[in-house]
Amino acid sequence: MSRPTSAPGRLARYGFGTGQGDGGARAADLLGPDGLDLWRLDAQEPVDERAAELLAALSRAADPDLALRQLHRIVEAERRARAGAGSELLDALHADPGLRRRVVAVLGASSALGDHLVANPDQWSVLRTGPDGCAPVADGRLEPAGDGNPVAALRQAYRLALLRIAAADLTGGRALEQTMAALSALADATLAAACELAVGELPEGTPRPRLAVVAMGKCGGDELNYVSDVDVIFVAAEDDDLTAATTVATRLIHICGLVAWPVDAALRPEGKRGPLVRTLASHLAYYRRWARTWEFQALLKARPAAGDLALAQEWIDQLAPLVWRAAERPEAVEDVRAMRRRIIDNIPPKELDREIKRGPGGLRDIEFAVQLLQLVHGRVDESLRVPGTIPALGALVAGGYVGRADGEALLRGYRFLRTVEHRLQLQGLRRTHTVPDEPAGLRWLAAALGYAATPGRSAVEEFRAEWVTHASEVRRLHAKLLYRPLLESVARVPADGLRLTPEAARHRLEILGFGDPAGALRHLEALTGGVSRTAAIQRTLLPVLLSEFADAPEPDRGLLSYRQVSDKLGSTPWYLRLLRDEGPVARRLARVLSSSRYATDLLAREPEALRLLAEESELAPRPREVLHEGFSAAAGRHTDPVEATRAIRALRRRELVRIACADLLCRAGSLAPTPTRPDGAGRRAPGLADVTAVGTALADVTDATLAAALRTARGTQPTVPGLRFAVIGMGRLGGYESNYLSDADVLFVYDAPAGTDERAASAAAHGVAEELRRLLGVPAPDPPLGVDADLRPEGRQGPLARSLAAYAQYYARWSRVWEAQALLRARFVCGDADLGAEFEAMVDPVRYPVDGLTREQIVEIRRIKARVENERLPRGADPATHTKLGRGGLADVEWAVQLLQLRHAGAVPALRGTRTLDALAAARDAGLLDAADADAMAAGWSLAAQVRNALMLVRGRAGDQLPRHGVELAGVVRLLGADDPGEFLDEYLRTARRSRAAMERVFDA
Known part of the structure; x- marks a missing residue:
C-alpha cells in the first residue's frame, strides 16, 4: 500500500477526519497557514518540532477532530480579543507540556467545556503547570472574583473549578475516588456560597436563621458525578427559624440552579408534598413514626454540606439510632429488593440494555447490595457506618460480610461503570446514564475511556466486551447478596x-x-x-x-x-x-x-394435621356426603352439646387445614389444581388458580358444620311435634363463594303442622336458631363460625326465625328490590330438605320476576349501588385495590350479574343459579352480555377473589385491601405465583379497570 501523499491523507494518520469522513481535509484547513499555522501544506508535515508535539497530543485526544476544532475556535477568539495579535494559548501549549496534556484532553472529551473556553478565552490559564512543576490543584475549591453580579461570579468560579477537576480526571492526575470527592467538595462549596448569598438577601434586621444543608445521595456519599441533581435536606433549629430558613433555602435552590445544577430536596419527609424546611424535632417525629425503609436507606449517605454544620451533624446523630434499627422491620429486606425491581421496571424498554446506572448489572445493583448489607450489619458493626459506596464496600470486605473476590469484583464493576458515566456526562455536561447506540458515539466513548483496537477487535468491541463482563458479574453478585446466598x-x-x-x-x-x-x-x-x-x-x-x-x-x-x-x-x-x-x-x-399465618395458626392448634401433607390424595377436599357423615358422627359421639360442638369445630378446623394447605401448595408446584365438579365428588386439591374450587370446598365444610350443629342444637330445645326447620344459605355461602374467614349468612325458616300453637312453634324455632349461633360462637381453640342472619326480613329488628307463610307474606307485600337481589343467592343448606325446597320455590317468583324489573326498580338498584360505593368503602381504603368494594372488584361484578338475573332470569332459566361465574357465563351464552365484557368481569371477579383469599392466608385475619407495598403484598404476590409486586399490581389494576368498565356498560344498558 502506498503512503498517503496528500496533506489530508497525512493528517488522517494523526486520527483527524475519522469522525468527519473527509480524510482529514477539514483538519488541513484548520491547521494550515490560514488557521493555526501548525502544518505545511506544501511539505505535508508539521511546521516545526513544537507543532509536531502539539499534533501528537491532539492525536491522542478522545476526539482529535473535536479537540482541533475547539482549539481553533479558542485561538480565533483570542486573536479577535487581541486585534489579530498572536495566540498566547498556542505559545503556552508549546512551552508547557503539562498544560498541553490537560487542555487537549479537555477539548477532546468535552464540547461543553470547550464552548466555555471559547466564550472565555483567557480562562485556560487555570490549567497551567505551577512554578513547582505540579499540576493545578483540583480539589473543588471555589474562588469567586469580581465586583459585579455575585451569581454570575459564582457561576464563573464554579466552571473554572469544574475545568480543573475535569483536566485532572482526564489526564490521570486524579483517581476516580478523588474525582468524585472533588466534585462533591465543589458541590459543598457551591451550596455554602449560595447559602451565604441567600442569607445576605434577607430583609435588614432579620436574624440569621440556623439552617443546615445536609447532603444526600451521591453528594452525601462523596461520589458525585459531573452532572447530577444534588440531593439535600434542609433542617432548621427551631420553629422561630422556619420562615427565614425557608426563604434562604428557596433562594439557595434558585441560585444553584443558575450557577451549576438543580438542587433536589425531594428526599425530605413527605417528599415534594412536605415542607421544604423542617425543624430537627419535626424531622425526628416523622422518621420515628412514618418513614419507610427506602427513607432510612437514603439516610445512609447523609452528610453535613453547608450552612450550620453543627446542626447538620446533630440531625444525623439524632437519626442514627433509627437508621440502624430500620433493618429490624419485617419488611425491610423485601422493601429494598422491591425498590430495586421497581427501578428496573421504570426504565424505558429501548434503554434497558444501555442503562449503566439503573439497568441490570448497573450502578444501582451495587449500591443496593452494599446498602442492604450496611442496614443489616451496621446495627452492630460501626465500621460499616460510612456514607460512600466504595468505603462501605471496603468495610464489608474487611469485616467478612462480603468475600474478598466478590468485593473486588464489585469494586472493579463500580469503578468501570462510574468512569463510563463520567465520560458520558462530561462530553456535553448533561445528565445521562445511557451508552450511545450510534457508531460515532460508541467510537468516541471507547476512545475517551482509553480503549484501543487489538488484533481482530476494534476499540468499541474491546469496550463492549469489558462492559458485558462487568455487568454480568455485578448482576450475579447482586443476586447472590440480595436473593440467593x-x-x-x-x-x-x-x-x-x-x-x-x-x-x-x-x-x-x-x-x-x-x-x-x-x-x-x-x-x-x-x-x-x-x-x-x-x-x-x-x-x-x-x-x-x-x-x-x-x-x-x-x-x-x-x-x-x-x-x-x-x-x-x-x-x-x-x-x-x-x-x-x-x-x-x-x-x-x-x-x-x-x-401463611392462617395455616400456621391452624397447625399450631393441631400439629398432627400435618400428616395430611404426606399424600396428595389427603389434600383433596372431602366430598359433600363424606363431610356430612363425618361431622354428624363426630357430634354423635358426645351427649353434652358443648362437647359435641367442640368435636364439630375441631373437624372443621382439620378440613380448613386440608383446604388451606392444598391451596398454598398448588402455587408452590407441589400439587396441581383440577377443575371443580358441582357435586363436589372426586375432586383433587384445589389451588388459588381455581378460586371456585376453594369457594365450593369451604362452603361444603360450612354446610356440614351447620348441619351437625343444627342437630345438636335441636336436641337441647323443647320440641314441638311435627315442627320442620331449615337453614337457608345466603350471600357467599349461598353462592358457594365462601372464603377462609367468611361468616355464614343464613335465613332460618320453620313450618308447623296445622293446628299447632303459632307462638309455641315460633319460640321453639327461635330457640333452635339462637342455640345454633351460640354453640358455634363459644370461645374455643378452634376458629369460630359466625352465623349472621341480618339478611332476614326487617334485618336485626325482625324475628330471627320466621315461618314459611310469614316469609311468603312479607315478600309478597313488603319486600324491596334489594331483598329480591339478596334472594338470588338463597339455597337450602341443612335441616328439612322438603322445607328448603318449598322455600326456594316460594322465593323464585320474587328473585326471578316474570316481567323483569320496572324502570323504577332499575333506577333504585343503581341508586343503592352508588350509595354502597360511597358509604360502605372503609375510610382510608384505596378504591383501586379494595377487592370487595373497589372498582372492578367482587361487588361490581356481582351487582352487574344480579341485575342481569333480576331482569332476565324470569325468561331465561339458565340464569337461575346462585354462583356468580355460572350466571355470568349463562348471560353471555344467552346473548344478554357481550362476550368481551363477560370475560373482563370474570377475570376481575376471579382475580379479586384470589387476592382476597391470598390476603387472608397471608395475614391470618380478614381483610379486603390489597396493599401497594410491604411484606403482605410480597406474600400475596408469592402465593399467586407472580415474581414482581409492581408488575402484579399493574396487572390487578388493569384487570379491575376492564371489569369496572364492563360493569358500567351493564348498568347503563
Missing part, C-alpha cells in the same frame, strides 16, 4: 463438617433476610444441638427448610413456626420420620409455615 452454610451440621461459626452463621442469616438472626440461631441450636438421632435428622432437614423460609417475605416467622411444631411433635416417633422419609412433606411444611 448459600443457604447450607446457615444450618448447624455435625462437628466434623462444621462450616461456619455461630457468629458467621448469624451474618449469613442476616443476608438471607432474617430480621432477627440471633433468634434464628437460637432456634437452629435448639433444633440441631446434641448427638441424638432427632438432632441428626434435623441437621439434614434444616437446609431444605431454610431454603423455603429464606424465599418467603417473613423468614423468621417460618422458622419460628417450625420450631413450635417440632417442640410439640419432636418426641413422637412418626414426626421426623415423616419429614425425613416422605420426600415432599418437608418442603410442603416449610412452604405452608413460611407463606
Whole structure:
C-alpha cells in the first residue's frame, strides 16, 4: 500500500477526519497557514518540532477532530480579543507540556467545556503547570472574583473549578475516588456560597436563621458525578427559624440552579408534598413514626454540606439510632429488593440494555447490595457506618460480610461503570446514564475511556466486551447478596463438617433476610444441638427448610413456626420420620409455615394435621356426603352439646387445614389444581388458580358444620311435634363463594303442622336458631363460625326465625328490590330438605320476576349501588385495590350479574343459579352480555377473589385491601405465583379497570 501523499491523507494518520469522513481535509484547513499555522501544506508535515508535539497530543485526544476544532475556535477568539495579535494559548501549549496534556484532553472529551473556553478565552490559564512543576490543584475549591453580579461570579468560579477537576480526571492526575470527592467538595462549596448569598438577601434586621444543608445521595456519599441533581435536606433549629430558613433555602435552590445544577430536596419527609424546611424535632417525629425503609436507606449517605454544620451533624446523630434499627422491620429486606425491581421496571424498554446506572448489572445493583448489607450489619458493626459506596464496600470486605473476590469484583464493576458515566456526562455536561447506540458515539466513548483496537477487535468491541463482563458479574453478585446466598452454610451440621461459626452463621442469616438472626440461631441450636438421632435428622432437614423460609417475605416467622411444631411433635416417633422419609412433606411444611399465618395458626392448634401433607390424595377436599357423615358422627359421639360442638369445630378446623394447605401448595408446584365438579365428588386439591374450587370446598365444610350443629342444637330445645326447620344459605355461602374467614349468612325458616300453637312453634324455632349461633360462637381453640342472619326480613329488628307463610307474606307485600337481589343467592343448606325446597320455590317468583324489573326498580338498584360505593368503602381504603368494594372488584361484578338475573332470569332459566361465574357465563351464552365484557368481569371477579383469599392466608385475619407495598403484598404476590409486586399490581389494576368498565356498560344498558 502506498503512503498517503496528500496533506489530508497525512493528517488522517494523526486520527483527524475519522469522525468527519473527509480524510482529514477539514483538519488541513484548520491547521494550515490560514488557521493555526501548525502544518505545511506544501511539505505535508508539521511546521516545526513544537507543532509536531502539539499534533501528537491532539492525536491522542478522545476526539482529535473535536479537540482541533475547539482549539481553533479558542485561538480565533483570542486573536479577535487581541486585534489579530498572536495566540498566547498556542505559545503556552508549546512551552508547557503539562498544560498541553490537560487542555487537549479537555477539548477532546468535552464540547461543553470547550464552548466555555471559547466564550472565555483567557480562562485556560487555570490549567497551567505551577512554578513547582505540579499540576493545578483540583480539589473543588471555589474562588469567586469580581465586583459585579455575585451569581454570575459564582457561576464563573464554579466552571473554572469544574475545568480543573475535569483536566485532572482526564489526564490521570486524579483517581476516580478523588474525582468524585472533588466534585462533591465543589458541590459543598457551591451550596455554602449560595447559602451565604441567600442569607445576605434577607430583609435588614432579620436574624440569621440556623439552617443546615445536609447532603444526600451521591453528594452525601462523596461520589458525585459531573452532572447530577444534588440531593439535600434542609433542617432548621427551631420553629422561630422556619420562615427565614425557608426563604434562604428557596433562594439557595434558585441560585444553584443558575450557577451549576438543580438542587433536589425531594428526599425530605413527605417528599415534594412536605415542607421544604423542617425543624430537627419535626424531622425526628416523622422518621420515628412514618418513614419507610427506602427513607432510612437514603439516610445512609447523609452528610453535613453547608450552612450550620453543627446542626447538620446533630440531625444525623439524632437519626442514627433509627437508621440502624430500620433493618429490624419485617419488611425491610423485601422493601429494598422491591425498590430495586421497581427501578428496573421504570426504565424505558429501548434503554434497558444501555442503562449503566439503573439497568441490570448497573450502578444501582451495587449500591443496593452494599446498602442492604450496611442496614443489616451496621446495627452492630460501626465500621460499616460510612456514607460512600466504595468505603462501605471496603468495610464489608474487611469485616467478612462480603468475600474478598466478590468485593473486588464489585469494586472493579463500580469503578468501570462510574468512569463510563463520567465520560458520558462530561462530553456535553448533561445528565445521562445511557451508552450511545450510534457508531460515532460508541467510537468516541471507547476512545475517551482509553480503549484501543487489538488484533481482530476494534476499540468499541474491546469496550463492549469489558462492559458485558462487568455487568454480568455485578448482576450475579447482586443476586447472590440480595436473593440467593448459600443457604447450607446457615444450618448447624455435625462437628466434623462444621462450616461456619455461630457468629458467621448469624451474618449469613442476616443476608438471607432474617430480621432477627440471633433468634434464628437460637432456634437452629435448639433444633440441631446434641448427638441424638432427632438432632441428626434435623441437621439434614434444616437446609431444605431454610431454603423455603429464606424465599418467603417473613423468614423468621417460618422458622419460628417450625420450631413450635417440632417442640410439640419432636418426641413422637412418626414426626421426623415423616419429614425425613416422605420426600415432599418437608418442603410442603416449610412452604405452608413460611407463606401463611392462617395455616400456621391452624397447625399450631393441631400439629398432627400435618400428616395430611404426606399424600396428595389427603389434600383433596372431602366430598359433600363424606363431610356430612363425618361431622354428624363426630357430634354423635358426645351427649353434652358443648362437647359435641367442640368435636364439630375441631373437624372443621382439620378440613380448613386440608383446604388451606392444598391451596398454598398448588402455587408452590407441589400439587396441581383440577377443575371443580358441582357435586363436589372426586375432586383433587384445589389451588388459588381455581378460586371456585376453594369457594365450593369451604362452603361444603360450612354446610356440614351447620348441619351437625343444627342437630345438636335441636336436641337441647323443647320440641314441638311435627315442627320442620331449615337453614337457608345466603350471600357467599349461598353462592358457594365462601372464603377462609367468611361468616355464614343464613335465613332460618320453620313450618308447623296445622293446628299447632303459632307462638309455641315460633319460640321453639327461635330457640333452635339462637342455640345454633351460640354453640358455634363459644370461645374455643378452634376458629369460630359466625352465623349472621341480618339478611332476614326487617334485618336485626325482625324475628330471627320466621315461618314459611310469614316469609311468603312479607315478600309478597313488603319486600324491596334489594331483598329480591339478596334472594338470588338463597339455597337450602341443612335441616328439612322438603322445607328448603318449598322455600326456594316460594322465593323464585320474587328473585326471578316474570316481567323483569320496572324502570323504577332499575333506577333504585343503581341508586343503592352508588350509595354502597360511597358509604360502605372503609375510610382510608384505596378504591383501586379494595377487592370487595373497589372498582372492578367482587361487588361490581356481582351487582352487574344480579341485575342481569333480576331482569332476565324470569325468561331465561339458565340464569337461575346462585354462583356468580355460572350466571355470568349463562348471560353471555344467552346473548344478554357481550362476550368481551363477560370475560373482563370474570377475570376481575376471579382475580379479586384470589387476592382476597391470598390476603387472608397471608395475614391470618380478614381483610379486603390489597396493599401497594410491604411484606403482605410480597406474600400475596408469592402465593399467586407472580415474581414482581409492581408488575402484579399493574396487572390487578388493569384487570379491575376492564371489569369496572364492563360493569358500567351493564348498568347503563
